[in-house]
Amino acid sequence: MPADVDYLCQPVRSLSGNLRVPGDKSISHRAVMLAALAEGDTRITGFLPGEDCLATMHAFAAMGVPIERSGDTELRVTGVGMHGLRAPAAPIDLGNSGTSMRLLAGLLAPQDFAVTLTGDESLTRRPMRRVTDPLAQMGASIRTSESGTAPLELLPPTAPLHGIAFESPVASAQVKSALLLAGLYAKGRTEVREPQASRDHTERMLAAFGVTVTAQPGLAAVEGGQSLRAADVEVPADISSAAFFLAGAAMTPGADILLETVGLNPTRTGVIDILQAMGADLVVQNERQLGGEPVGDIRVRGGKLRGAEIAGEVVARAIDEFPAIFVAAACATGETVIRDAAELRVKESDRIGVMVQALRSLGISAVAAEDGARILGGRIHGGVVDAHGDHRVAMSLAMASLRAEQPIRIRDCANVQTSFPGFRELACDAGLEIRAVPGSGERP
Numbered sequence: 252m253p254a255d256v257d258y259l260c261q262p263v264r265s266l267s268g269n270l271r272v273p274g275d276k277s278i279s280h281r282a283v284m285l286a287a288l289a290e291g292d293t294r295i296t297g298f299l300p301g302e303d304c305l306a307t308m309h310a311f312a313a314m315g316v317p318i319e320r321s322g323d324t325e326l327r328v329t330g331v332g333m334h335g336l337r338a339p340a341a342p343i344d345l346g347n348s349g350t351s352m353r354l355l356a357g358l359l360a361p362q363d364f365a366v367t368l369t370g371d372e373s374l375t376r377r378p379m380r381r382v383t384d385p386l387a388q389m390g391a392s393i394r395t396s397e398s399g400t401a402p403l404e405l406l407p408p409t410a411p412l413h414g415i416a417f418e419s420p421v422a423s424a425q426v427k428s429a430l431l432l433a434g435l436y437a438k439g440r441t442e443v444r445e446p447q448a449s450r451d452h453t454e455r456m457l458a459a460f461g462v463t464v465t466a467q468p469g470l471a472a473v474e475g476g477q478s479l480r481a482a483d484v485e486v487p488a489d490i491s492s493a494a495f496f497l498a499g500a501a502m503t504p505g506a507d508i509l510l511e512t513v514g515l516n517p518t519r520t521g522v523i524d525i526l527q528a529m530g531a532d533l534v535v536q537n538e539r540q541l542g543g544e545p546v547g548d549i550r551v552r553g554g555k556l557r558g559a560e561i562a563g564e565v566v567a568r569a570i571d572e573f574p575a576i577f578v579a580a581a582c583a584t585g586e587t588v589i590r591d592a593a594e595l596r597v598k599e600s601d602r603i604g605v606m607v608q609a610l611r612s613l614g615i616s617a618v619a620a621e622d623g624a625r626i627l628g629g630r631i632h633g634g635v636v637d638a639h640g641d642h643r644v645a646m647s648l649a650m651a652s653l654r655a656e657q658p659i660r661i662r663d664c665a666n667v668q669t670s671f672p673g674f675r676e677l678a679c680d681a682g683l684e685i686r687a688v689p690g691s692g693e694r695p
């Protein structure tokens with residue numbers, strides 16, 4: 252449990268420079284997982300050394316996978332093959348990481364050993380039946396709490412898993428990936444359909460590791476019984492971490508930033524489309540490929556934003572960026588309406604409830620709906636707000652200091668380390684003034 256930290260943010264008016272944010276969280280998790288199951292050695296560069304991805308790394312080390320780390324961001328993983336994992340000596344603690352827990356549920360359900368997956372207060376509140384129910388249909392044996400949450404107790408299946416055709420009620424890359432990973436061990440074909448296309452990093456990386464995989468928007472499938480061949484992975488910068496700076500610069504007149512080598516997978520670029528629809532001066536330059544994923548540099552010059560309607564397919568492509576979008580909406584002229592985003596209620600915090608409450612504390616008129624919110628742009632006064640231990644809420648609210656009239660104190664920010672080590676330092680280099688102070692733990 253990290254020590255309690257508050258951020259004290261002074262009102263500032265500038266954001267500038269060339270910035271490189273850390274490696275993509277989704278890709279870093281998957282790189283360790285697939286490398287562990289592969290035949291041969293995989294070198295991973297640009298790995299995100301955030302607590303979430305380190306939790307995945309420690310999980311595989313605990314299951315006998317040799318992992319050598321050089322510097323912060325480079326790993327060499329010696330794959331143990333599809334059947335080489337060993338029972339860990341103790342339950343695996345995945346901290347705050349939903350991706351680790353859901354993908355590992357799929358990857359470990361077919362193994363011939365028992366394992367328990369647990370996590371922190373936030374992770375043990377999040378819904379797990381969305382993965383455990385379809386895995387049970389495949390023949391897995393997984394126990395959850397009464398309310399369908401972790402700890403997850405996985406027992407070796409009584410018979411080999413079998414493929415299913417699953418129609419997911421939610422667009423979730425974690426559900427899709429869990430089933431594809433289980434499907435590699437299953438008899439026959441495992442197929443997942445979803446209502447909107449979720450991120451497809453698993454499908455791309457499986458292909459790079461030599462697996463035959465069907466990947467179309469809204470549909471992914473694998474045949475069981477395939478093996479993986481080690482393949483080096485270069486991880487691009489995380490567009491979800493870039494998003495704080497994209498929104499911060501777009502809403503700050505005079506700001507000018509260039510974010511370098513950002514992952515531009517089309518299933519992840521909704522934040523660019525949304526900020527452009529709000530009138531942001533944002534251009535993508537120097538587009539190229541990095542290890543099977545598109546990347547580019549993003550230049551943003553600050554100006555005036557206007558409110559927008561945000562709904563439909565773009566929501567899944569921007570799902571992690573909504574805290575930053577809420578802040579941009581608070582700084583825009585007119586009203587922003589967000590719909591079709593009920594998934595925000597079950598992220599690291601209830602991001603609709605938490606963001607609406609925080610914006611209101613800062614003097615903004617905002618109303619929550621079950622699947623979104625209405626936010627009327629206005630003056631940000633400053634004050635005390637609570638990130639509720641949610642990394643993306645904390646970083647988004649720090650960006651509000653670019654338009655605040657008074658200082659903002661943000662409670663409960665220690666979990667920024669889960670996805671963005673060095674956030675405060677990078678933000679301060681670019682012009683923000685954020686001090687980390689011991690948290691009092693009190694709620695505002």
Ligand code: S3P
Nearest residue numbers: 277350422423424425426570571
């Ligand atoms: C992720 C998928 C998304 C996203 C999360 C990372 C992944 O979650 O919000 O931060 O790496 O697969 P869902 O699958 O719940 O939509």
